[in-house]
Amino acid sequence: MSKKFKVAIKRQDDPNGASRWERFEIENEKGMNITTALQRIAASPVTIDGKQSTPVAYDACCLEEVCGACSMLVNGSVRQACTALANTLLENKPDEITLEPMSKFPVVRDLVVDRSKMFNSLSRVHAWVPVDGYSDRGAGPRISQHQQEDSYPLTTCMTCGCCVESCPQFHPESDFIGPAAISQAVLFNEHPIGSFEADKRLEILTGNGGIADCGNAQNCVKVCPKNIPLTRSIAKAGRSATVFAIKQFFEK
Amino acid sequence: MAKQNVVVVGGGLAGLAATMRLAEAGVHVDLISMVPVKRSHSVCAQGGINSVNAATRELGDSEHLHFDDTVYGGDFLQNQPPVKEMCDWGPRIIDLMDRLGVAFNRTSEGNRDQRRFGGTLFKRTAFAGATTGQQLLYALDEQCRRWEGDGLVDKFEYWEFLGPILDESGVCKGIVAQDMFQMTIRAFPADAVVMAHGGCGLVFGRSTMSMICTGGAAGRCFKAGARYANGEFIQVHPTAIPGTDKLRLMSESARGEGGRVWVPRKPQDTRDPLSIPASERYYFLEERYPEYGNLVPRDIATREIFDICVNHKLSVEEGQLCVYLDLTELNAATHKKLDGILEIYEKFQAVDPRVTPMKIFPAVHYTMGGLWVDYEKDAKTEGLVYGSPRNQQSDIPGMYIIGEADYQYHGGNRLGANSLLSCIFTGMFVAPCVENYMKSLQAGAADQPASLYDAEVGKHQQQFDDLIRNAGDENPYTIHAELGDTMTRNVTVVRYNKNIDESLAKIDELADRYKRISLSDKGNWTNQNLSFSRALGDMLELAKVIAMGARNRDECRGAHYKPDFDIPAPSADDASTLRKQAEAWCDRFAEKNSKFLKTTVAVYKPEGPELSYEDVETSTIPTRPRTYGLKGAEIIEEVWRARIASGTDKKPAAAKV
Numbered sequence: 014m015s016k017k018f019k020v021a022i023k024r025q026d027d028p029n030g031a032s033r034w035e036r037f038e039i040e041n042e043k044g045m046n047i048t049t050a051l052q053r054i055a056a057s058p059v060t061i062d063g064k065q066s067t068p069v070a071y072d073a074c075c076l077e078e079v080c081g082a083c084s085m086l087v088n089g090s091v092r093q094a095c096t097a098l099a100n101t102l103l104e105n106k107p108d109e110i111t112l113e114p115m116s117k118f119p120v121v122r123d124l125v126v127d128r129s130k131m132f133n134s135l136s137r138v139h140a141w142v143p144v145d146g147y148s149d150r151g152a153g154p155r156i157s158q159h160q161q162e163d164s165y166p167l168t169t170c171m172t173c174g175c176c177v178e179s180c181p182q183f184h185p186e187s188d189f190i191g192p193a194a195i196s197q198a199v200l201f202n203e204h205p206i207g208s209f210e211a212d213k214r215l216e217i218l219t220g221n222g223g224i225a226d227c228g229n230a231q232n233c234v235k236v237c238p239k240n241i242p243l244t245r246s247i248a249k250a251g252r253s254a255t256v257f258a259i260k261q262f263f264e265k
Numbered sequence: 266m267a268k269q270n271v272v273v274v275g276g277g278l279a280g281l282a283a284t285m286r287l288a289e290a291g292v293h294v295d296l297i298s299m300v301p302v303k304r305s306h307s308v309c310a311q312g313g314i315n316s317v318n319a320a321t322r323e324l325g326d327s328e329h330l331h332f333d334d335t336v337y338g339g340d341f342l343q344n345q346p347p348v349k350e351m352c353d354w355g356p357r358i359i360d361l362m363d364r365l366g367v368a369f370n371r372t373s374e375g376n377r378d379q380r381r382f383g384g385t386l387f388k389r390t391a392f393a394g395a396t397t398g399q400q401l402l403y404a405l406d407e408q409c410r411r412w413e414g415d416g417l418v419d420k421f422e423y424w425e426f427l428g429p430i431l432d433e434s435g436v437c438k439g440i441v442a443q444d445m446f447q448m449t450i451r452a453f454p455a456d457a458v459v460m461a462h463g464g465c466g467l468v469f470g471r472s473t474m475s476m477i478c479t480g481g482a483a484g485r486c487f488k489a490g491a492r493y494a495n496g497e498f499i500q501v502h503p504t505a506i507p508g509t510d511k512l513r514l515m516s517e518s519a520r521g522e523g524g525r526v527w528v529p530r531k532p533q534d535t536r537d538p539l540s541i542p543a544s545e546r547y548y549f550l551e552e553r554y555p556e557y558g559n560l561v562p563r564d565i566a567t568r569e570i571f572d573i574c575v576n577h578k579l580s581v582e583e584g585q586l587c588v589y590l591d592l593t594e595l596n597a598a599t600h601k602k603l604d605g606i607l608e609i610y611e612k613f614q615a616v617d618p619r620v621t622p623m624k625i626f627p628a629v630h631y632t633m634g635g636l637w638v639d640y641e642k643d644a645k646t647e648g649l650v651y652g653s654p655r656n657q658q659s660d661i662p663g664m665y666i667i668g669e670a671d672y673q674y675h676g677g678n679r680l681g682a683n684s685l686l687s688c689i690f691t692g693m694f695v696a697p698c699v700e701n702y703m704k705s706l707q708a709g710a711a712d713q714p715a716s717l718y719d720a721e722v723g724k725h726q727q728q729f730d731d732l733i734r735n736a737g738d739e740n741p742y743t744i745h746a747e748l749g750d751t752m753t754r755n756v757t758v759v760r761y762n763k764n765i766d767e768s769l770a771k772i773d774e775l776a777d778r779y780k781r782i783s784l785s786d787k788g789n790w791t792n793q794n795l796s797f798s799r800a801l802g803d804m805l806e807l808a809k810v811i812a813m814g815a816r817n818r819d820e821c822r823g824a825h826y827k828p829d830f831d832i833p834a835p836s837a838d839d840a841s842t843l844r845k846q847a848e849a850w851c852d853r854f855a856e857k858n859s860k861f862l863k864t865t866v867a868v869y870k871p872e873g874p875e876l877s878y879e880d881v882e883t884s885t886i887p888t889r890p891r892t893y894g895l896k897g898a899e900i901i902e903e904v905w906r907a908r909i910a911s912g913t914d915k916k917p918a919a920a921k922v
Binding site (some may be wrong): 026042045049052055056058066071076077079080081095101121122135141142143146147149150164169207 | 304357408446509605613693740746797
């Protein structure tokens with residue numbers, strides 16, 4: 014374990030500002046991760062050249078990879094900063110660790126980006142069970158163990174943004190809702206009660222920015238920190254969308 | 266009156282449940298949160314949510330027994346009517362979450378499966394893998410998103426609560442908040458405010474809590490006149506993974522599914538743990554607590570780990586509180602149920618806990634205490650009056666407190682998997698109370714003069730400017746590290762008055778130094794440095810409340826453990842001496858209850874918090890000694906039962922003299 018390591022951070026003061034790189038030297042600690050490194054910088058924001066700087070703005074919350082907040086590009090790859098362990102990163106690239114904001118979202122400041130587009134996509138695909146109300150009406154529908162095992166991985170999606178960051182079809186100018194939202198549409202279409210609104214979701218999936226925009230690059234499934242079978246969801250959505258489109262055609 | 270509006274602060278389980286229930290009733294909600302609500306700390310809850318269920322009922326379980334386990338586990342410090350109401354609601358709440366699509370694990374017939382958690386002998390805990398909190402939160406988030414589309418909910422994410430707005434008679438008429446990106450400060454007028462800001466783990470530096478659990482909102486309500494209750498009751502979770510930025514929870518479900526805690530009998534045995542034969546392993550929880558085994562309540566498990574490591578010097582790692590949590594004997598199907606948490610361990614420790622015993626440490630985890638709230642008891646049900654405007658209302662009229670932010674449900678110690686229940690329950694339950702409160706209002710937020718809101722915004726703007734301009738030589742991060750250090754060292758698992766005094770002096774020193782902090786970022790855009798430094802001021806205030814509460818409480822109760830005031834267990838061999846010792850034990854127990862079976866209530870004063878004590882309502886389940894694993898438990902219980910029967914249990918021993 015090296016005693017110190019370098020971190021290069023791509024910084025930007027505000028949404029309209031130009032970006033620049035700043036380098037810091039960090040005292041290594043046992044088990045240190047990137048969020049700790051950012052905490053240490055906040056406590057003493059002096060660059061490697063001895064220049065007094067400001068704490069780096071970044072999103073972080075649970076620090077155990079379950080909230081999705083701290084996604085960023087670490088050594089060029091999108092992931093959560095909390096599970097990015099310094100020593101592991103240094104093994105592959107000992108000179109320095111680079112941190113950049115995700116590139117597919119507007120930068121707010123430094124490593125903080127605005128991911129509201131992803132949350133809006135969840136609204137677009139009606140990602141919810143349309144219950145009548147919240148008073149006592151007994152239990153929900155019976156669910157087989159098999160179905161629970163199928164849907165559980167999809168429910169662990171934390172809207173972190175890794176999948177869309179890696180997707181060539183998703184960018185600021187595109188309408189594409191992205192793998193996460195498609196997977197949520199599938200989750201609710203397969204739920205016994207959620208399926209009552211399946212057609213509404215399929216209408217979105219067959220419309221602009223829907224399933225047809227997927228270029229089948231399959232990057233999403235590789236970068237998903239929760240190993241969600243996103244390509245399987247996309248394939249399922251594709252099949253249902255085709256059936257839905259044919260049905261629509263004959264009903265016209 | 267104009268259309269009514271409620272502000273909910275915090276978008277965890279409690280805040281979202283309240284929001285969705287209010288929206289259902291047609292009330293508009295402004296939902297304020299420091300993070301996108303989907304990233305709230307509730308996601309960290311892993312193991313599950315408790316309620317009586319069909320399977321436990323067959324074994325004799327009931328809502329009443331869940332209620333009994335909860336107050337017994339909490340060492341009788343809770344007012345009982347709210348706890349009774351919560352346990353009665355348990356089955357309905359799980360049913361609702363099931364309807365909302367939560368992917369609960371299933372039995373072969375397609376029913377919800379349950380696991381066992383600490384402090385009970387029943388399998389009451391419904392779960393969704395090992396990420397139950399996340400699943401529950403998402404279900405509520407989805408419903409709130411639905412209401413957003415209908416125009417009944419407006420979310421303000423990345424907005425930080427700065428303080429309540431009180432009219433001239435002290436009634437809450439809204440809040441002031443700050444946009445964490447643009448740094449603009451504005452008022453949110455409201456007819457009622459619901460605070461659901463969670464716990465304050467950051468007071469202890471590193472804990473299992475998320476970075477947003479600063480206690481900032483609690484501190485600001487406290488300073489505005491809301492009293493803070495039972496601050497000294499902090500749960501230290503027995504099993505966490507240490508980290509440089511936070512301590513990560515290793516769920517109780519790991520033990521609920523059969524994980525076993527042990528240390529090598531030989532101190533710091535360097536052998537590979539799996540090569541150590543069973544005879545040389547000390548399964549100390551199982552040996553010391555044959556009935557509950559690895560599933561004793563959390564405060565006890567934590568203290569036993571402390572005892573093993575500090576007093577018996579058997580820690581797996583010298584100088585630390587570290588023991589093995591062994592899941593290697595479990596089968597693949599069980600490992601699969603725990604995947605969520607096993608992956609966390611693997612990712613952070615780079616060791617596979619399926620084949621190597623985990624090394625785990627105790628960590629600050631939950632704040633049982635919180636802002637004081639009222640309730641109205643229903644004499645018939647012994648629960649609460651449904652929809653009473655008094656339920657969950659703080660000292661500030663019109664301001665309600667729910668979830669981990671209130672003090673009401675867990676007493677001296679919270680049972681595992683009861684927090685998700687209390688959060689969703691209070692969120693659901695508070696909505697009709699708020700509605701009825703608003704019906705009683707003569708004038709709403711819309712009738713208030715603009716000057717009321719302008720003045721409050723001006724005040725906070727001034728504080729913001731002052732903090733930015735503050736020129737000093739102190740670093741807020743250093744002060745935070747020192748605060749966390751003194752609090753963790755002296756005000757957690759084992760408490761001594763001498764040490765607490767030392768911490769109190771240290772807090773005063775830090776509070777003094779805090780006045781001289783200088784921000785390294787003086788900018789006016791997404792200034793996280795400012796947000797943290799402001800919260801540090803609130804942490805220091807809460808630290809005083811916690812440490813003073815602990816200092817004044819000279820007894821052992823739940824998570825609050827002072828060896829100097831522990832009552833030694835009866836130990837005599839002959840029956841008549843043993844009985845005498847048990848009688849004496851019960852005398853001291855009665856005496857301690859007459860003094861300390863009280864809620865600590867702190868009120869803010871600029872010179873430091875002022876504490877007073879309030880009686881606890883224990884009329885449904887009579888107080889009894891908490892005897893998990895205690896030597897002489899049987900004889901103590903026998904003596905105590907006789908006293909309850911003869912009505913002499915409430916008389917302190919002093920009365921006999």
